[in-house]
Amino acid sequence: MPLVLGSALVLVTDTHVKHDLSSGEYSQRRASCHAASRILGVSLRDASLEQLQAHREELTTTQYTRARHVISEIGRTAAAASALLDGDLRRFGQLMNESHQSLRDDFEVSCPELDELVELTLSYGNGVYGTRMTGGGFGGCTVTLVEGSALEGLLKHLKAHYKGQPTFYVCHPADGASAKAIIA
Structure with missing residues (x-):
């Protein structure tokens, strides 16, 4: 089924903040999630927020928030796929925003530059459906x-107010490769 975004575009904004996923921060998050999974007795992909809450007292705060991010992100991903299939870009954008909040607050992989770009992008308002960090975190890019x-105005807004010197990549969604029957 083709993706229908109408005249919406995807804007990738590179903060130029370099991240090093080998520094141990990411492995600490994986260990917290693994520990939470053991306590819950199921893989986090099979866990519900209700199950997580039922084991709240057995988990450290860090284990709880890391697991909450993973479980809720799985739910958001399913809801986002449904929103895209329904052509509901506003709902999809809301889910992008919620994802960034969870990555920032629960998984703690954002950084001040990413948060600033997200806040500035959302403050522009009209025409922005949603925005979030993308990739492994601790730097990198936002996707909007x-x-x-609204693109030209948003770019001017970000250039005028963002403290750094970002690079912008405008992506025009299009159908991917497909097979075509050739009639001879």
């Missing part, structure tokens, strides 16, 4: 779903 007619 924005109405094509």
Whole structure:
């Protein structure tokens, strides 16, 4: 089924903050999730937020928040796929925003520059569906779903207010490769 985004575009904004996933921060998050999974007795992909809450007292605060991010992100991903299939870009954008909040607050893999870009992007308002950090975190890029007619104004807004010197990549969604029957 083709992706229908109308005139919406994807804006990738590179903060130029370099991240090093080998520093141990990411492995600490994986260990916290693994410990939470052992306590819950199921893989986090099979756990519910209700199960997590039922074991709250057995988990450290860090284990709880890391697991909460993973479990809720799985739910958001399913809801986002459904929103895209329904052509509901507003709902999809809301889920992007919620994802960033969870990555920032529960998984703690954002950084001040990413948070600043997300806040500035959302403050632009009209035409911005949603935005979030992307990748492993601790730096890198944001990805934003924005109405094509709002792109120029958003770029001016970010250039005027963001403290860093970002690089912008505008992506025009298109159908991917597909097989075509050739009639001879």
